Amino acid sequence: MKFNPVPLTIVDLKENASGYDSGITNFPVSLVNDHVVRISIMTEDFRWHLHPNSDEAFLTTEGVLFIDLEDRTVELAAGQFFTIPHNVKHRTRPKNGRSVNITFEKANMETVYC
């Protein structure tokens, strides 16, 4: 069920994020028009990348997320929101241990590692 968004269903974010205690994972929880809402859980640093065809928004729900940009690092605590414009190179990583986030982006978003 976690990997198949079901229309008209309540998604409990904490429940969906539970049990993922190592590594990097994300899965869709809802479709909104041609965009997708995902839960992203990380205990490790992700790779530098950019999305040529989509902005990407992060809302931190547990822990703290660092978003490295080329000129600075953004620190997002739970309840804080940040949008990375398309084509902007970035890297996400947890500050301490585990970071849980919701992302909003185009369902057909492309990723270029760099």
Added chain:
Amino acid sequence: MKFNPVPLTIVDLKENASGYDSGITNFPVSLVNDHVVRISIMTEDFRWHLHPNSDEAFLTTEGVLFIDLEDRTVELAAGQFFTIPHNVKHRTRPKNGRSVNITFEKANMETVYC
């Protein structure tokens, strides 16, 4: 600042929602492609309506939100997420006192009251 999303800025949801203690208000906090993220705060019931050209997603961040649909009522606690498909008639209302939510929808979303 609250009414003008600024690119590459951290949005603190609690801070943005503070000070709105009566009535119904919402304002955009971020643009994501052709979609908009809004904070919606309500202490009163909204009117029955539908959106012909956009799905609308709600994430409750404070309080409890009722989403009335024609055949049932969805109850969203903080940390729960629900998407209303386009053309589905609905009404939102706070369960007790004040409900704060993030919404995600097309920036040019239309509303039809019914």
